[in-house]
Amino acid sequence: MVKSGVLKLFKQSNDDLFVRYIKEYKNDLYRLAKSILRNEADVEEAVSETIVKAYSNIEKLRSFNKFKPWIMQILANECYRICKSRSRITCQEDVQDYSEVIYDTYDYNDGMWSLVNCLDEEFKAVVVLFYYEDMSIRNISKILDIPPGTVKSRLSRAREKLKMLIEREGGNFYGQF
């Protein structure tokens, strides 16, 4: 009887935590998926699949303290799976749709995201995880399944490009009245 009560409490508590964390990180998941995938439907698909897979495997997560990097890793895998399943030829129509969706759905404020979109594809996810998610090189390496050295070198090159883009704007990126 006691065991059953503890079990119920534990499961309920984990479910609540899971839902709370997903709601809290929903936008972060969306942004990471968007940095890897080209169209909106794929982003939705990747995030949805990630939530289901994470929930089914929640027992593998030893501590909710690690929830964010853990689910980000599942999402990155899911995004790459979708990438591989798509045709290697990217239709121009898809790219156009993607651009329209971005402008319709994002509130840019001062436009860091618009700068991220100017980066080459290989840099975007690294930049999102480092600057938006404040993750360590080590965690980014695990999430994207690439060596830490590659993370560091991509970050370094992306950083240079961001600097260049900001300078091109004459430092206006720093804020607005």
Next chain:
Amino acid sequence: MDSFDKMLKSKAQSEKMVTPKQFDERVENILTNLSKKKTKKNSMRIVAIVAAITILTTVTVVAAPSIIMFTGDIINYFNGSDDPKYISDKDLFEKYNGKVGASVSDKGITLTIDNIAIDNNFINVFYTIKSKSIIPKIGEDGGPSHWSAYFDAPLLQHKIDGKYVQPSNTYDTDAYYESKNTLKGMQRVNISQNEISKDFELETYAQEIFGIKGEWHIFLNIDTSIVKAKTTIVNPKIKATISGGKDNHDITIEKVILSPFGNQIVISEKSKGPVFNSFALQDDKGNFLDICPSYINFGGPNDIATNSFEFINKRTDMKYLMLTPIYLGTNSSSPKIISSDISKDNIQLKQSEVGTVHIENIEITDTDAIIEYRIEGVVPVLGGFLLLDENEERIRLDTYIDEKVNRQTGLHTIKHTFENPTAEEISKLKKIGIFTVPVRMNYDEQVKIPLN
């Protein structure tokens, strides 16, 4: 990590994002139906895993508690590195520190806390990590070695009397390799947002070092009763509304602490997007106080975002602080870059109507450029200097930027480390500059903070 990275992080993390309605509905729908997808078998496995974790925890190697007294001691950390970030605070750290020497080992890695220096703003933990095998460095070869050490240094976490010390925005780390198997580090833990007593238990721990998962916990009973550091702590709890962008900021000035290792003002605000972090501070004689750049904690949705802002001030007799909100702007009519010949003495770069950078010394070698400067007035953004040729064209020599500040004198140092520069590139370097950033002071919403 330099100001540019900090600025980008701050910018990125303050960006409000709206996801498509269709996306939100799909996520909501999945979450509503989640419990139907879970099987009973999975639930039982959760319990099994919990039991396993409990057992693992009980066999973890944990160092015995130690009691340390603060009598002052030599901190060896500063003897092994050419250029430690906090070298200018060495004497103060030694005055208010205790020798510890407590170690814990797991997975062939030994963590030793060598010294701890404490005041009411910061706990500075000096440690040594020895690995039985060669430390696998993260990242590429090349670049300053302390950058690799910085990346490899583990995040030490802390509990005070069992309560987790949330890593906050003025945390800092410095580290260097003593050998292929040994890393020495310093972690500056901001405790301005915590209440601590004269006697407390400090638990310092890591759960991953050099990419290896393990459990390293060191418990120390800290007795600070003999420390005679002159400290001012006020909890003004002043509420103010600051105009800004789409939303006003309803802030609370929670605390001001003036202590030997630094001075901090703690400001909280309910998180609803960008967090208030642009302001100037003046003392009771109208002198502007230099605010050190730091990360900004934006908090989770509906959380209270609390940030500590460190400022440099040598006076301990201030009657009050004056906080003035500022707005950073774009002004197409002003020059984008302001520069000066590097050969000149006493270079002054006016960043805005209210702030100037005074360069006191420039040292350029074939590997780096070291610039020492002071701030006059309000200089809210300075992500390094621009190295220019005689036509004010940028020479892209700098790959790594290190910053430090002498908190005793207010002298800042920025070091641009070059990567594979040619002699021709170095010879072209004739000017130094910064971006101008228009600043508007919002005197109408000034807040006076009494310090007595």
